[in-house]
Amino acid sequence: MTDSLQFLVRRNLQAKSDAERAAILENPGFGVTFTDHMVDICWSEQGGWHRPRVQPYGPIELDPAASVFHYGQEIFEGLKVYRHADGSLHTFRPDANGRRMQASAARMALPELPVSYFLQSIKELIAVDGDWVPSAPETSLYIRPFMFAKEAFLGVRPAKKVAYYVIASPAGAYFTGGVAPVSIWLSEHYSRAGKGGTGAAKTGGNYAASLVAQNEAYAEGCQQVLFLDSVEGKYIEELGGMNVVLVYKDGTLVTPLSDSILPGITRDSVLMLAEERGLRVERRPISLDEWRRGYENGDIVEAFACGTAAVITPIGQIKARDFTIGDINAPAGELTMSLREELTDIQYGRRPDTHGWMTRLDA
Numbered sequence: 001m002t003d004s005l006q007f008l009v010r011r012n013l014q015a016k017s018d019a020e021r022a023a024i025l026e027n028p029g030f031g032v033t034f035t036d037h038m039v040d041i042c043w044s045e046q047g048g049w050h051r052p053r054v055q056p057y058g059p060i061e062l063d064p065a066a067s068v069f070h071y072g073q074e075i076f077e078g079l080k081v082y083r084h085a086d087g088s089l090h091t092f093r094p095d096a097n098g099r100r101m102q103a104s105a106a107r108m109a110l111p112e113l114p115v116s117y118f119l120q121s122i123k124e125l126i127a128v129d130g131d132w133v134p135s136a137p138e139t140s141l142y143i144r145p146f147m148f149a150k151e152a153f154l155g156v157r158p159a160k161k162v163a164y165y166v167i168a169s170p171a172g173a174y175f176t177g178g179v180a181p182v183s184i185w186l187s188e189h190y191s192r193a194g195k196g197g198t199g200a201a202k203t204g205g206n207y208a209a210s211l212v213a214q215n216e217a218y219a220e221g222c223q224q225v226l227f228l229d230s231v232e233g234k235y236i237e238e239l240g241g242m243n244v245v246l247v248y249k250d251g252t253l254v255t256p257l258s259d260s261i262l263p264g265i266t267r268d269s270v271l272m273l274a275e276e277r278g279l280r281v282e283r284r285p286i287s288l289d290e291w292r293r294g295y296e297n298g299d300i301v302e303a304f305a306c307g308t309a310a311v312i313t314p315i316g317q318i319k320a321r322d323f324t325i326g327d328i329n330a331p332a333g334e335l336t337m338s339l340r341e342e343l344t345d346i347q348y349g350r351r352p353d354t355h356g357w358m359t360r361l362d363a
């Protein structure tokens with residue numbers, strides 16, 4: 001196997017004009033518009049990874065019997081490209097996303113894409129669609145690599161034909177009116193992932209399982225949902241799309257240790273920054289009761305959610321049927337906000353990258 005692939009590039013003859021693209025980039029929202037191109041690489045049991053292409057963004061034709069439609073054998077990733085002040089384009093810890101995609105593939109009986117191909121696929125897309133990376137503060141180009149079973153076969157077994165794609169979508173600032181604490185609904189009836197299940201993999205089924213609880217959250221006026229462990233219903237796990245960190249008054253940060261949550265790259269990075277400040281970090285099971293008591297007696301002073309999309313979001317309150325933890329009107333925590341600033345400064349090139357986290361894509 002070679003370290004790099006020879007991509008065939010087919011340009012989109014209907015690519016957006018500069019003016020059309022500029023109009024989209026002025027107010028991109030999140031996940032609603034897409035760049036002019038996409039990448040795809042095929043995999044088959046006999047041929048391995050082959051036919052790497054950059055081609056015009058557009059619909060994918062699949063056989064109705066393709067097993068992804070029936071058995072959900074699918075994984076994905078999410079990372080961002082940031083435009084620095086000098087116009088250069090950078091992404092954050094893409095090797096970590098590449099390795100996590102391999103771990104997800106292993107759990108979902110999909111082939112593992114070499115990390116070098118993962119990185120190259122993003123570079124190839126940026127080579128043709130780099131102009132789609134917005135430059136306004138806190139904006140980015142969100143990159144969505146994904147892989148699915150495309151073999152047309154209705155038996156239940158791992159597919160022998162698989163496709164890997166990368167698409168990209170310009171993303172506006174998550175918080176337009178300044179960072180505001182969010183309200184989180186506690187899911188008491190629905191679990192996201194079970195013991196021995198797929199919770200640690202970034203696979204569509206976990207998100208499908210979360211949607212009914214997410215609907216409950218919306219109905220309760222909350223923006224996100226918090227899941228508990230599925231065995232005892234006692235320990236906090238994570239939100240539908242973000243990890244959770246609590247801050248004790250002595251500055252200790254605690255985050256759930258569980259094999260059924262997604263190991264977030266944002267969380268890992270933030271905790272590393274906290275440790276460098278001399279703060280203690282604990283990765284261990286955390287009961288909901290610990291959070292509730294800790295908030296009530298003043299030991300737990302901040303809580304935040306973290307993930308690629310919103311970076312760090314202060315948690316104002318947890319709302320359950322019979323009780324509430326926190327106060328939605330309290331200001332965002334100081335440590336939360338300063339860690340958010342440090343991380344986004346690194347991502348946007350406003351502070352030196354002393355960890356080697358950033359990868360330049362346009363050079």
Ligand SMILES: Cc1ncc(COP(=O)(O)O)c(C=O)c1O
Binds near residue numbers: 243265266307308309
């Ligand atoms: C379920 C879930 N947990 C946590 C995260 C955070 O992961 P990361 O920081 O790598 O984006 C995500 C993705 O953003 C997610 O979908």
